[in-house]
Amino acid sequence: MRLMWLLPLLAAPLVLGREAPIPPGYVGYTFCRNGLAETWLRADLVGTPQAAEVLAHEAVHRRQAGVAATCEAFFGSLTSARRVIEVEIPAYCEELTVAVARGAARDAMLRDYALRISAQSGAMENRLDVLTMLRRACGPVGQP
Numbered sequence: 001m002r003l004m005w006l007l008p009l010l011a012a013p014l015v016l017g018r019e020a021p022i023p024p025g026y027v028g029y030t031f032c033r034n035g036l037a038e039t040w041l042r043a044d045l046v047g048t049p050q051a052a053e054v055l056a057h058e059a060v061h062r063r064q065a066g067v068a069a070t071c072e073a074f075f076g077s078l079t080s081a082r083r084v085i086e087v088e089i090p091a092y093c094e095e096l097t098v099a100v101a102r103g104a105a106r107d108a109m110l111r112d113y114a115l116r117i118s119a120q121s122g123a124m125e126n127r128l129d130v131l132t133m134l135r136r137a138c139g140p141v142g143q144p
Contacts (some may be wrong), residue, residue: 028054030061032072037065049102056098060091067104084121085130093138110134 022029022040027050029040039058045051068074078084092113100106105116114131117123123130 015031028058030058030065032065032070032075035071037062037074052102053095053098054085057091057095060094061087062091081121081123085117085133087122088117089134089137092134096138110138 026040027042027045031040032038039055039062041051041054043056045054063140065071065074068077078087096106096113098111099109103126111131114134117134121130
């Protein structure tokens with residue numbers, strides 16, 4: 001069973017002069033350090049097919065942070081379920097492309113991603129709406 005990993009709702013704060021620990025259960029995590037978006041990947045995933053999926057997803061968040069006024073402003077903007085959903089959908093579409101290319105079942109992945117996004121954003125009651133949004137954003141069935 002795959003572990004759930006989520007985009008942080010806030011930039012990684014400093015705790016007593018050092019970086020806060022990576023939240024438990026994450027396999028990938030993008031955060032700000034010195035104004036730049038960085039991605040952490042759990043060490044046991046390096047070189048695995050799942051690593052490519054996680055890195056594709058997190059690359060989207062680095063790009064999103066890169067076009068914001070500042071990295072911190074990007075992560076600071078994740079204050080509502082709607083905003084989290086808006087940021088996560090393109091990242092999961094990118095992850096889907098990698099997962100499907102390695103043979104994953106597209107529709108099963110979309111359902112899993114919808115559940116993850118709904119849980120992360122606090123929009124569990126809107127799971128089917130998130131699934132509809134994902135299907136629309138990630139393209140028709142013939143596409144990744």
